[in-house]
Amino acid sequence: MSRDEPGSRPLALLGSELGTLFRRRRTIAMLAALALVPILIAVAVRVTSAGDAGRGPAFIGDITQNGLFVAFTALTVSIPLFLPLMVGVVAGDTIAGEANLGTLRYLLIAPAGRLRLLLIKYAAAGIFAIAAVLVIVLVGIAIGAALFPIGPVALLSGDTIGAGEFALRALLLVGYVSLSLLGLTAIGLFISTLTTVPVGAMAATIVLAAASQIADALPQLSAVHPWLFTHLWLGFADLLRNPIGWDSYGQNALLQLGYIVVFGALAAGRFTTKDILS
């Protein structure tokens, strides 16, 4: 868990990076804030019992009947703003944060190579994204089970699935939403290599996520919609249909892979040629 000899064992370097990331008070606070989303939703619905269909975010009307829907509602609410916000903070901090603290050159003194450092930084940020989604889903299921009756889940298609298939679909859902955030993480990583001011990189990443979603809502820009990394963010609904619509899963994977490769290459180009002054 030390940074003494990282070059020889890349996994150890990733472990130490994760240790630093998840021990940070900021990271813990962000995960706690995400955990609050399903709790707030569940308590609000429980207290007011005003979950009538057709109003509020999707799935909120289902909660009183089945607590498991708290997880879906919380995800739907978090995807447009909270999750990109948290991912933007972590991804924007990757390189710029070290540069700002003056620790980047010490990291590079070790014979790890810049490319490997970049990969490990990206992996750590990606793991944070998965953890963030997991927190929402797990806390959502837990609080839903605590406050509401749970039972077989009705899919959007009107068919009903049992506990085993629900667990499978919830897992796929976590995979889908985490995957959706990996493209944004790559963008954040690239922006982070451009500056030594982490706040700037974070803000730029979050603004890009918002701008992309606004562009996605304008029908006049429909020609560029399939190219926007946020375009399929809400496509996770296809996992709640019967049979599962795999099209959007595959398309989303391709889209995010494209963003990861392009912005990964840009980040690598920038980071390997950069003069590290701090």
Added chain:
Amino acid sequence: MKNVIRWLPAVIVPVLVVGGALVAPAVANAASAPPSRTAQQVLALVAASKDAAYSGTIQQSSDLGLPQLPSVGPGSSTAGSDAASQLLDLLTADHSVRLFVDGAAKERVQLLDSLAERDVVRNGDEVWSYDSKTKKATHLTITAHAPGTHAPETRRPETQSLSPAQLADEFISAIEPSTKVSVTSTASVAGRAVYQLELTPKTGTTLISHVTLSVDAATGLPLKVVVDARGQKSDAFAVGFSSIDFSTPAAALFDFAPPKGTAVSSPAVPAEPAPSNRATTHAKPTVAGTGWSSIVELPAGAAGAPAPSASAAQGKLLDELTTPVGGGRALQTSLLSVLMTSDGRVFAGAVPIASLEAAAQ
């Protein structure tokens, strides 16, 4: 120099990714051309294709020249609750539909909305409809001989009396005087080779430039319909498969049971001639002109719904969509014009408004 080499991947990779994304669909769509056939033969192929089992995704898009409104975020209901705006939404907004068909008696249609879905499931005599947004289901039991309840049923009587080839001949000779029919066999839809039947109106007075029907070369299933308007580059209306799979869908898909907490209504099956019944209570519409430039006239009072009984919201919608013209208000889309004269008559047709005004004189 070293830096240039290090930047190389950052330049090459985006080019490769974007290029690949642009080229891949074209490669995937390439299918070998089927043997050439005449329009009659293609139509006979269509008429002979029945009781197929397949599943697929259908994309519907339209560009009717109507104003577009941005759809915002999750949970926003672009589809209003009242029937009129729902119908408008169905026609003018883009939709994704999943279709599962197993023979003539088992069908499931899923209209995919953002975080919601509307389903219609038919399994033999049982018909269920389900709306995930309103949590309402409808259950119908249709008797085997009730016509008019479903498209395949209505088609059957005609197809029984005529062979597919005869039917095709009859259809072609019926449209020949007004329409130029041509067939090409080089296109592909959803990765399958298709015959493209192009119907071009011979008259110059209609708004429709041409209608293209794509028919799967192997099975004869119609895969895509595109309607193009005169003077418009993008398709005015297009509905077609974006993917199709000719394996039998899982039988469980057609066994529908509404989830707990769903409000189920089972309206009585409408008496057999219900639609025509309603029509006869009103004055009958008349048709002027022939072929592509026909104009339908609804005498005063026949239109019923829009004018007096309309809700305030509907009236406002109508005002926004229509423009005042000489003899009343007109709605102009790229395919269809509607003229509502001030004395309550309604004229509609795939013709310019000027023709409607002339007909209203």
